[in-house]
Amino acid sequence: MNKYFNQEFPGKLFTVEGIDGSGKSTQLKLLHQWLQNEGYGVFFSEWNSSPLVKTTTRRGKTKQILTPTTFSLIHATDFADRIEREIIPPLKASAIVLADRYIYTAFARDVARGVDPSWVRKLYEFAVRPTIAFYFKVPLNVALDRILSSRAQIKYYEAGMDLGLSSDIKESFKLFQEKILIEYEKMIDEYGLTVVDATLPINDQQKKVREIVVKKIKELKKFPKPFNYFSQFAAKK
Template sequence: MITLENQLEGEEDMTALDFYGIDAIGLRAKEEILPGRLVVIEGTDGVGRSTQLQLLRPWLESSGYAVVDSEMTRSELAGSGLKEAKDGNTLGPITLNLFYAADFIDRFENQILPALRAGFIVLIDRYIYSLMARALVRGADSRWLRSIYGLALKPDITFYLRVELEELVPRVLQGHGFDYWESGMDMRLGNDLFESFVRYQKLMLAEYDKMAIEYHFEVIDASMAAEQIAAQLKQKIFPLLPNG
């Protein structure tokens, strides 16, 4: 297992403190050392993010690395409240965005940063990008979003599992089916879940594609078999690992 003491042997093994905006938590002022690695998997609902996390974690652990994972709505502060609020299908876009922001910031400060300090490999199922994409398609101001999420560290690598809409629809139908929020029903984009889902996901995919360029995502063809995708992710992650 990679420990903090192992990481302190060489500065090249440290995660650079590179933020998207301000260092709101004051990590630079504290001369923080983050020996862990931050690996993000992005993509829309039903694209296979969870499957890849389930494949990556045992591979990393069997290679001797300590691993933690984090995903949306798993904050102790706001996670359960957000889930309950979404169950009512009555949240307005501003309240929804602030709820997601509170969930992320709490996880960032109390889950992600402590794990990076301890030298863990942190696997994130959707980072700030999905939160921003969801907010942008609901009309949020991009400058406002950047001010909220500017405290986020830049990941060591971000994978974007990309799939065409025509392939996404049958995947969702074969999985858990259409979800109210993932179909954008709050935006009144269609008369039923299917129509709304198609229109909403078109908007989301367009935002992801723009972010892929702006934030330098590693774009992965999610139409491949899960094992093929995992092989590509491992190949790209391995050189970033401490002593990798």
């Protein structure tokens, strides 16, 4: 496996991290739309989305037979597939890649599950270093309120029920997220994560994110927007 962490690619990679409910997907979607509207070539890749391991992951989760190690290895396989198919090719082609969760998610979650920190870091040695790795920092209670008010159900592994922290799923989720938060905090200095105050209103955060991104993409090419023939006939209000 190639080591990419110190290699430079002409494209730019922006990643978002934070506990569940920190607002990272909201911010990345807004950034994505804006970059596209500006005319940049933008690609998106999401944690745990590779078709390669989908069936295995689903089976393991449904039957609740995943151990911290097998869970970690499945995610690493998912990531290896996406880095080779979805992340490196656009980076080589001078495009922008946006990743919703990156290796730091593995470092936070797997270590919270009891996996050895240096083992999991070594496992992901083939990752590309992000241009900017945003970390959406939010107190646990703020994130929990957002999650619990917007979602009907929390899933078994998402709540860390496999760790036996509590038989109550909400309590387990809280304890698991707390452990993850501790791991993220350690990584701010270790990896130079770019911290965003995720308690701020959505627009304020987005403004900061764009200010940081725009400085890094100056040399990238913008493409003219495709001419939409039918737009000239669109009804004017």
